[in-house]
Amino acid sequence: MGGSERQGPEGPxxxxxxxxxxxxxxxxxxxxAVTVASVFRGALGRPILGDTELVELLVGVAxxxxxxxxxxxxxxVRLDVFTARAPAAMRRSLDAAAGVLAAIxxxxxxxxxxxxxxxxxxxxxxxxFLQIPLFWGYGAAGLGMLxxxxxxxxxxxxxxxxxxxxxxx
Amino acid sequence: xxxxxxxxxxxxxxxxxxxxxxxxxxxxxxxxxxxxAAIAGLWPLLNTLKTLPFSRFSSxxxxxxxxxxxxxxxxxKGGMNAAxxxxxxxxxxxxxxxxxxxxxxxxxxxxxxxxxxxxxAATMSQVAGPEMRRAGxxxxxxxxxxxxxxxxxxxxxxx
Numbered sequence: 490m491g492g493s494e495r496q497g498p499e500g501p502x503x504x505x506x507x508x509x510x511x512x513x514x515x516x517x518x519x520x521x522a523v524t525v526a527s528v529f530r531g532a533l534g535r536p537i538l539g540d541t542e543l544v545e546l547l548v549g550v551a552x553x554x555x556x557x558x559x560x561x562x563x564x565x566v567r568l569d570v571f572t573a574r575a576p577a578a579m580r581r582s583l584d585a586a587a588g589v590l591a592a593i594x595x596x597x598x599x600x601x602x603x604x605x606x607x608x609x610x611x612x613x614x615x616x617x618f619l620q621i622p623l624f625w626g627y628g629a630a631g632l633g634m635l636x637x638x639x640x641x642x643x644x645x646x647x648x649x650x651x652x653x654x655x656x657x658x
Numbered sequence: 659x660x661x662x663x664x665x666x667x668x669x670x671x672x673x674x675x676x677x678x679x680x681x682x683x684x685x686x687x688x689x690x691x692x693x694x695a696a697i698a699g700l701w702p703l704l705n706t707l708k709t710l711p712f713s714r715f716s717s718x719x720x721x722x723x724x725x726x727x728x729x730x731x732x733x734x735k736g737g738m739n740a741a742x743x744x745x746x747x748x749x750x751x752x753x754x755x756x757x758x759x760x761x762x763x764x765x766x767x768x769x770x771x772x773x774x775x776x777x778x779a780a781t782m783s784q785v786a787g788p789e790m791r792r793a794g795x796x797x798x799x800x801x802x803x804x805x806x807x808x809x810x811x812x813x814x815x816x817x
Contacts (some may be wrong), residue, residue, distance in 0.1 A: 517724050524721065541718045549716025565681035572679055580679070587680040592685055598711055605708030630712050 498561045506557035506640055513554030539618030546616070546626045553633030560591075560640045575581060581648055588645030588647035592638050599634035602627055661697050668693040730772035740794045741782045743789075757793050758803045761786040765807030772811055779808025 520543070527540040537543075559565055567587075572580055606627030608614075614623040668689040675685035696705045705752070733739075746763030750756045764786060769778045783804050790800040 520721055521724060521728075524725070528750060545716045545718050546722045548718070549712055549723045551791045552715040552720070553712075565683065567679050567681050568676045569679060571677055587678055587684075590680060590688070591684045594688055598707065601707035602711060603714065626716060627712055630715060634711075640811060 502640055502643055503561045506561045506636060509554045509636060513551040513633075516551040516554070520544045523547070540618065542616040542618060542621070546621060548633055550627055550629040550633070553630035555593075556633055557636040557640045560637050560644070563644070565634035579653045580603075585645045585648035588641050588648060592642035592645060595634055595638040595641060599631050600632035602616070602634055606631060659696060664693050664696045667696075730774055730777060733768070733771050734777055734781050738771065739764065739768045739778075740785050743782070743785045757786075757790050757795065758799065761790065761803050762807040762810075765804075768807075769811035769813070775809045775811040778811030779804060782808055783790050 500505050523537065523540055527537040530536050569580075572583065575583075606624045609627055610622070610624035615621060616623065660717060671689040671692060672685055676682065680688075691703055691707070694706070743760065743764035746760040746767065747757070750759040750763060753759055761782065765778055765782050768782060769775070772778055787800060787804060790803070791797070
């Protein structure tokens with residue numbers, strides 16, 4: 490850990506993805522704080538009611554918010570054993586095609602998530618104990634998916650040479 | 659197509675998509691969604707996708723991972739890897755090639771705690787590397803041992 494996270498992709502989109510990931514990290518710290526507090530209070534016989542659903546919401550949004558930064562750093566797990574010896578040009582075009590497909594798939598996910606959030610809002614879906622409206626989680630996760638899709642699309646376009654390629658390492 | 663045929667086609671689809679360097683998660687999602695649409699239809703798929711992705715992310719079980727990684731960081735900074743390497747050395751050190759065996763043992767024990775290949779390889783190299791060099795191991799064997807053992811970190815849960 491540490492160190493390797495310091496350098497990375499640059500540009501406004503990458504900065505946005507990075508900020509969203511940091512915000513997700515803050516949510517994750519909040520989820521950890523809730524867990525720790527609940528365990529301590531549980532030891533005194535008064536655990537926090539509905540702590541699991543708070544943690545679930547926070548973790549769900551945090552994961553969705555990490556995804557754009559993961560894409561910006563091209564850190565999603567891929568199999569490159571079989572194409573490691575292929576010519577660089579072929580790998581680049583494969584990566585661009587994969588990027589376009591990923592962008593489309595994630596855009597569909599974002600669309601469905603927002604739709605699901607609207608449904609949850611309409612039907613007033615809430616968590617069981619704390620009655621937190623669920624559409625917050627869906628909307629926030631949809632934001633992460635949307636940015637993920639944009640980052641993937643821009644990467645693919647850069648790979649195909651349509652967009653200005655930033656000087657990379 | 660029967661559901662059975664769809665299943666076989668989806669296996670083939672995952673293999674092709676992985677070879678095309680698509681991220682593993684996306685490849686599995688595409689194949690699974692395609693199979694679902696082929697069997698149940700497009701609208702059921704789109705309706706499932708309204709709630710399924712978020713309920714997959716929003717899982718209480720996943721909340722242990724950040725705590726686990728934090729524990730791994732503490733163990734790394736606390737010098738636990740050196741202690742584990744000493745223990746493995748006491749057990750296996752008297753064998754022929756015992757230092758290499760002890761390195762693998764230390765890596766396995768530390769990887770089980772830490773869960774990160776990068777951290778395991780980096781810290782075990784600092785502890786076991788100089789020891790092996792001092793014992794006259796060839797650099798090829800020493801680094802090979804560390805590379806093989808260090809990457810055990812990712813195999814043990816949860817990462």
